[in-house]
Amino acid sequence: MQWITNNLPYLLAGISVGGQYALIAIGYTMVYGILRLINFAHGDIFMAAGLIMVYASASMPFYLSIPLVLVLTVLLGFAVERVAYKPLRQAPRMSVMISAIGVSYLIQNVALYVTGGLSQQYPNIPWLSDTVVVFGAMTKRVTLITPVLTLILIVLLVLLINRTKIGMGMRAVSKDFETSLLMGIKIDNVISVTFIIGSFLAAVGSLLFFTNYTGVTPTVGAMPGLKAFVAAVFGGIGSVPGAVIGAFIIGICENIIKALGWTTFSDAFTFALLILILIFKPTGLFGEKTTDKV
Amino acid sequence: MIQQKKSSKANLIFILGLLVLIFVLEQVIPSSSMLLTVIKKSAIYALAAVSMNLLNGFTGLFSLGQAGFMLIGAYVYGILNIPVADRAAVYQYFDGGVIQFSIVDGLQGVLGSAVGLILGVLLSLIIAGLVAGVFAYLIGLPVLRFRGDYLAVATLGFAEIIRAFFQWDVLGPVTNGSNLLRKFANLDDFNIVSGGRVAVHLSTTVLVLIVVACILVITLIINSTYGRAFKAIRDDEVAAEAMGINLARHKMLSFVISAFFAGVAGGLLAMYQTTVQAMPFKTAMTYEILLIVVIGGIGSVTGSCISAFIFVGASEWWLRFLDMEKYNIGGLNILRPGFRKVVFSVAIMIIVLFFRKGIMGESELNIAGLGRWLKRVFTKKKAAPAAAEEGKNHG
Structure with a gap:
């Protein structure tokens, strides 16, 4: 029992972080599946969602600021795609990647x-950041909510991809870009929807993530972003369930490593895994097998 | 052929002229001047950018590990050159560290202060590059087999691992953990001092000289058969392989050479900064170098050099006024610290989106060619009014 009480917090934190990575990883894996682009800006969109929340919650109640964060983040993701990626549709892939950077x-x-380089204090979202006790281990409620919320959102997403017309478009575009264009799929719409979904999930992820980590700095998005990308690669890029499983594995392993006292290497571990x-x-x-064509 | 020889001679004369100009500048203007700072920093960034260009522009391997290799170079240079007497102070948390020699000091003891300094610095820079190259070889073994984007992320990941590794407490006796390395031989040691004040300033000239030598070597490599093989791999891997180019070997060669010069650039950065710490060698540094390469033109050595100067100059000096609140017009309060970087990154995005070729595209700056071009422009200008006159007469 003592052992459980000592180690449960790490496991819970691992599952919770895994859920947050999963929400970010979906944005990477969907964009990569369709555009074959590593969207290096995705981690920064996640960070921007955190910052918007900081400023929005300072001037309005939570029932207004949370929807506002979601809407603004989605708009940001949409705008990034339209301004920075759409003009380069015909360009070599390296140019698009450079544009993402x-x-x-x-x-x-x-x-x-905007922040003046100072770390911004993330607001305490009332219900989410309450402390609860699980098997004698103290944790915030968000730790328990994250995996549940993540799974619900992913089930909805999989339904969207498999059962709706736009989902069918996404599947078609990720299979073959040119052919789906010829088949009359409005590629620009499909890509925009992909970015909107990705940014929405990143915004939800940032609400959950920063409730635990409190400080928002301009570079805070880079690491979770890269880790989420690794999760997407780990699960097979282009596959939504794969990204989710990969994210949970990385989140849990990382916290086990921290529990063992190797905190310096918790980031390095992710890349070693990659x-x-x-x-x-x-x-x-x-992932699906791909072959090189001459 | 004759023309080629002529033009390379003209280029060499131009470079020599540039060096003389920098030497004279250094004597004339105060050493704290912004221009010298920008020249120094941009020379280092130019070397880093050219080394990245060799990989990204000439071999077509999209690698993002440059900051990691520079970190290795900077640390190796720093570790090897802290005077034995100062080690106890620098490694105060690690009982003076395990390494108890200093290359520059050791050589100065044997060969005298000037020769020892020059040889010692060159030797340590070469060692810095070699260590970075060895790391690159080990990293390249698994990584170079990956496809384009995976290579980018894997090298990015390795750069982060290297950074974590050098900050690790257990390695503290060698790397000083996350504390500063300092007191090693730096650029100011090259200034000739007599009677308590500097008689001849040499710090900038020496740095630029080393950078020019390195970039010349890279240019020679690019123009050799190896360089042609690199370009063939960039243009079409399958065709290159069919022509008998050993892909794995050439990719590895390019990767290691690039890391070697990134390591040298790191060592120079350590000399310039006079201190080394792992913190600034982040992904953002690789991004900056990549953006320099892109602005200069992917696949152009001179482009990278020019854009390094513009990039460093703009971000450190010419756009400074954007950070100063006193330049705000009217009641607007836009200008405050950080605005410079926003303007700067918007400008970069415009270049990336609309001027994808950068300054030079894939061509090189050629002095003889420039002369011919100027001549043509002038003769055309002379010819144009004449033609217009003729047109009038006909009308």
């Missing part, structure tokens, strides 16, 4: 300008 640099610098998976199973856990 440029957007990331821009968002971080804007955040630096390299291992790329060596032994380059397509990830649930």
